[in-house]
Amino acid sequence: xxxxxxxxxxxxxxxxxxxxxxxxxxxxxxxxxxxxxxxxxxxxxxxxxxxxxxxxxxxxxxxxxxxxxxxxxxxxxxxxxxxxxxxxxxxxxxxxxxxxxxxxxxxxxxxxxxxxxxxxxxxxxxxxxxxxxxxxxxxxxxxxxxxxxxxxxxxxxxxxxxxxxxxxxxxxxxxxxxxxxxxxxxxxxxxxxxxxxxxxxxxxxxxxxxxxxxxxxxxxxxxxxxxxxxxxxxxxxxxxxxxxxxxxxxxxxxxxxxxxxxxxxxxxxxxxxxxxxxxxxxxxxxxxxxxxxxxxxxxxxxxxxxxxxxxxxxxxxxxxxxxxxxxxxxxxxxxxxxxxxxxxxxxxxxxxxxxxxxxxxxxxxxxxxxxxxxxxxxxxxxxxxxxxxxxxxxxxxxxxxxxxxxxxxxxxxxxxxxxxxxxxxxxxxxxxxxxxxxxxxxxxxxxxxxxxxxxxxxxxxxxxxxxxxxxxxxxxxxxxxxxxxxxxxxxxxxxxxxxxxxxxxxxxxxxxxxxxxxxxxxxxxxxxxxxxxxxxxxxxxxxxxxxxxxxxxxxxxxxxxxxxxxxxxxxxxxxxxxxxxxxxxxxxxxxxxxxxxxxxxxxxxxxxxxxxxxxxxxxxxxxxxxxxxxxxxxxxxxxxxxxxxxxxxxxxxxxxxxxxxxxxxxxxxxxxxxxxxxxxxxxxxxxxxxxxxxxxxxxxxxxxxxxxxxxxxxxxxxxxxxxxxxxxxxxxxxxxxxxxxxxxxxxxxxxxxxxxxxxxxxxxxxxxxxxxxxxxxxxxxxxxxxxxxxxxxxxxxxxxxxxxxxxxxxxxxxxxxxxxxxxxxx
Ligand code: BGC
Ligand code: NOJ
Numbered sequence: 001x002x003x004x005x006x007x008x009x010x011x012x013x014x015x016x017x018x019x020x021x022x023x024x025x026x027x028x029x030x031x032x033x034x035x036x037x038x039x040x041x042x043x044x045x046x047x048x049x050x051x052x053x054x055x056x057x058x059x060x061x062x063x064x065x066x067x068x069x070x071x072x073x074x075x076x077x078x079x080x081x082x083x084x085x086x087x088x089x090x091x092x093x094x095x096x097x098x099x100x101x102x103x104x105x106x107x108x109x110x111x112x113x114x115x116x117x118x119x120x121x122x123x124x125x126x127x128x129x130x131x132x133x134x135x136x137x138x139x140x141x142x143x144x145x146x147x148x149x150x151x152x153x154x155x156x157x158x159x160x161x162x163x164x165x166x167x168x169x170x171x172x173x174x175x176x177x178x179x180x181x182x183x184x185x186x187x188x189x190x191x192x193x194x195x196x197x198x199x200x201x202x203x204x205x206x207x208x209x210x211x212x213x214x215x216x217x218x219x220x221x222x223x224x225x226x227x228x229x230x231x232x233x234x235x236x237x238x239x240x241x242x243x244x245x246x247x248x249x250x251x252x253x254x255x256x257x258x259x260x261x262x263x264x265x266x267x268x269x270x271x272x273x274x275x276x277x278x279x280x281x282x283x284x285x286x287x288x289x290x291x292x293x294x295x296x297x298x299x300x301x302x303x304x305x306x307x308x309x310x311x312x313x314x315x316x317x318x319x320x321x322x323x324x325x326x327x328x329x330x331x332x333x334x335x336x337x338x339x340x341x342x343x344x345x346x347x348x349x350x351x352x353x354x355x356x357x358x359x360x361x362x363x364x365x366x367x368x369x370x371x372x373x374x375x376x377x378x379x380x381x382x383x384x385x386x387x388x389x390x391x392x393x394x395x396x397x398x399x400x401x402x403x404x405x406x407x408x409x410x411x412x413x414x415x416x417x418x419x420x421x422x423x424x425x426x427x428x429x430x431x432x433x434x435x436x437x438x439x440x441x442x443x444x445x446x447x448x449x450x451x452x453x454x455x456x457x458x459x460x461x462x463x464x465x466x467x468x469x470x471x472x473x474x475x476x477x478x479x480x481x482x483x484x485x486x487x488x489x490x491x492x493x494x495x496x497x498x499x500x501x502x503x504x505x506x507x508x509x510x511x512x513x514x515x516x517x518x519x520x521x522x523x524x525x526x527x528x529x530x531x532x533x534x535x536x537x538x539x540x541x542x543x544x545x546x547x548x549x550x551x552x553x554x555x556x557x558x559x560x561x562x563x564x565x566x567x568x569x570x571x572x573x574x575x576x577x578x579x580x581x582x583x584x585x586x587x588x589x590x591x592x593x594x595x596x597x598x599x600x601x602x603x604x605x606x607x608x609x610x611x612x613x614x615x616x617x618x619x620x621x622x623x624x625x626x627x628x629x630x631x632x633x634x635x636x637x638x639x640x641x642x643x644x645x646x647x648x649x650x651x652x653x654x655x656x657x658x659x660x661x662x663x664x665x666x667x668x669x670x671x672x673x674x675x676x677x678x679x680x681x682x683x684x685x686x687x688x689x690x691x692x693x694x695x696x697x698x699x700x701x702x703x704x705x706x707x708x709x710x711x712x713x714x715x716x717x718x719x720x721x722x723x724x725x726x727x728x729x730x731x732x733x734x735x736x737x738x739x740x741x742x743x744x745x746x747x748x749x750x751x752x753x754x755x756x757x758x759x760x761x762x763x764x765x766x767x768x769x770x771x772x773x774x775x776x777x778x779x780x781x782x783x784x785x786x787x788x789x790x791x792x793x794x795x796x797x798x799x800x801x802x803x804x805x806x807x808x809x810x811x812x813x814x815x816x817x818x819x820x821x822x823x824x825x826x
Pocket of ligand 2: 380
């Protein structure tokens with residue numbers, strides 16, 4: 001038996017003198033500006049809001065898709081490629097034999113200057129080589145299904161330049177999995193149509209598809225290519241395409257093989273002159289009876305409409321300004337100005353932005369998620385709503401309904417669905433017993449934000465079966481009931497395949513290499529229990545009881561509170577280890593996450609959730625648990641998920657023990673659960689520690705150690721390797737993580753303490769001493785609250801509204817007001 005002895009020191013990376021930055025924040029423009037293209041990993045951005053989405057890296061790499069990155073991929077990207085991040089929308093500038101790209105790749109020609117400005121829904125490259133300047137503005141307009149790339153070349157030299165410019169995208173044959181696997185078919189089916197300004201990608205349009213894509217320019221080109229091998233030359237690559245090297249185009253018309261779209265321009269640019277070309281990649285759907293203009297010629301009406309909408313610079317500028325305005329508006333829902341600029345920039349800009357992206361993508365498409373494996377997660381999307389809801393409540397309502405529609409009548413759920421079909425994904429199945437409870441988390445938050453209880457009456461099907469619709473509230477009942485009817489020997493909830501920790505597979509017992517830990521269960525013990533789910537049940541069970549009381553169902557509320565008490569008692573009795581909460585009981589009723597274990601003695605998840613649920617509060621459990629978290633699990637980058645890491649594979653624990661020590665679920669800082677510790681610390685009133693945990697993995701604070709941390713300094717990553725890992729401090733899986741949403745929740749609702757509640761807006765700040773002043777603007781149910789917080793750390797709370805003293809911490813909602821001025825002193 002080995003217990004943590006308190007001897008493990010921090011590496012103090014933050015005390016290094018050299019900073020390792022690759023750019024800087026431009027808060028005024030809401031941008032992160034990358035000035036060194038040799039970032040430690042591709043640093044990416046997202047475009048799109050409703051249907052057309054793009055990923056864009058700092059080298060112009062990435063891809064586009066319509067709604068579903070698996071089923072409707074528009075352009076091709078090869079994950080796992082060598083070299084990394086090749087494939088995007090590329091612009092080759094051939095200036096008298098010097099060939100370069102505004103995003104550095106693919107040519108890797110050293111640029112005289114380079115800037116990649118990742119903004120909210122757009123990216124701008126500003127580069128220069130040999131006194132030729134290039135500005136490339138890329139974005140997806142608000143209401144249209146296309147990506148705009150506006151390229152401007154300016155000759156800053158004293159001589160006329162003759163430039164050959166190639167723009168190119170590579171089409172994906174729609175289904176991204178087939179595209180990378182079914183070559184015997186794929187190399188026969190590629191079809192295009194070509195004219196002077198546009199290449200239309202119409203593979204499979206002749207048969208069952210009702211959609212095509214196109215790559216268009218607003219001016220007539222001087223040549224084109226639509227066949228990859230012809231454009232490249234068979235043994236060439238993106239670094240030396242034959243057409244580009246030879247300053248030409250072969251006017252190839254793809255037939256089978258790999259269809260691409262490339263337009264070539266011969267440009268004469270005088271000293272001081274600028275030339276602009278607008279490139280557009282678009283997506284069009286046609287109804288069955290309007291697919292064709294004539295035999296084999298597609299109906300291009302809608303494509304022409306899209307092309308005409310962005311055919312000059314004014315139109316592009318207007319669309320770009322609308323996009324920017326939309327974001328400024330969205331972000332004005334919540335804005336803070338405190339004496340801590342890093343905190344402000346994360347809350348005001350990047351954290352909210354990331355919440356939008358996780359709302360849109362769930363865990364489907366990033367540089368770490370291939371877009372083919374995972375769709376919309378039940379638990380993931382529910383949690384994503386927590387940080388997104390205040391931005392667009394209407395979208396959240398629709399999402400809640402989509403998610404609830406993959407639930408079964410007994411309350412259990414599919415784990416995921418495909419965004420295009422919205423049907424539960426049978427390959428992944430279900431049985432993750434935390435899933436149902438997240439629906440209560442999302443729905444209750446929706447009601448608190450909007451005050452709109454009518455969502456509870458929304459007819460919502462089970463497993464998308466027509467005729468099975470029941471009011472949404474019945475789904476919430478089913479969720480709770482599932483837990484109540486699935487308890488183990490200690491009266492704690494059964495874990496099923498796994499709970500939030502996908503990798504704690506207590507019924508899996510897998511010995512077969514490659515078998516999925518997520519879907520296999522070789523030993524249905526019916527015994528393994530989760531203390532984490534117990535915490536969730538207590539927290540969200542109480543929440544549901546409050547909702548029931550609010551709608552006048554007192555009796556049902558009381559019954560639920562009885563169930564909550566039973567689980568709470570079981571947790572106090574069997575879920576406490578002495579200094580922290582136990583994690584689980586395995587299939588043999590042995591403890592997991594106890595000092596009695598050799599490895600995995602303490603897990604972070606129940607410390608956060610059981611403390612948030614106030615389990616054992618009178619016995620001081622929360623406080624003790626969080627002290628243990630601080631002492632045992634905290635490193636430079638936050639709180640590690642467990643300690644000690646598993647050294648060996650444990651059949652009875654599953655995937656968690658499959659990872660090398662310090663990585664992912666086996667001991668990294670799994671950032672998603674760090675905000676739980678932040679919130680839990682505010683629950684017990686430890687504001688300093690709450691902020692300390694917040695700060696440790698806050699991207700803006702890690703900017704100066706970018707070379708170690710590696711992922712984007714403006715975005716949360718899923719994991720940061722723990723102290724036992726070889727690459728301690730290295731982050732992975734940026735962007736698509738529940739960290740975004742939970743941190744947004746922690747920062748706004750726990751640290752700033754601006755909490756939407758059923759009857760009004762609660763203001764209960766838990767600021768650290770270092771934040772003495774904060775002015776917050778929060779638009780809540782259409783009313784604008786100007787909240788000024790003065791933090792004297794006095795332990796006393798005082799609120800005045802329009803200079804009148806108020807009892808309590810809730811500002812009752814009054815729909816007749818438009819603006820409310822609130823002063824808080826602490
Ligand atoms: C990962 C988990 C992830 C799961 C999803 C596992 O391999 O470790 O973090 O949630 O796969 O399928
Ligand atoms: C990633 C998954 O998306 C999420 O649902 C899960 O909770 C974490 N991994 C932890 O395993």
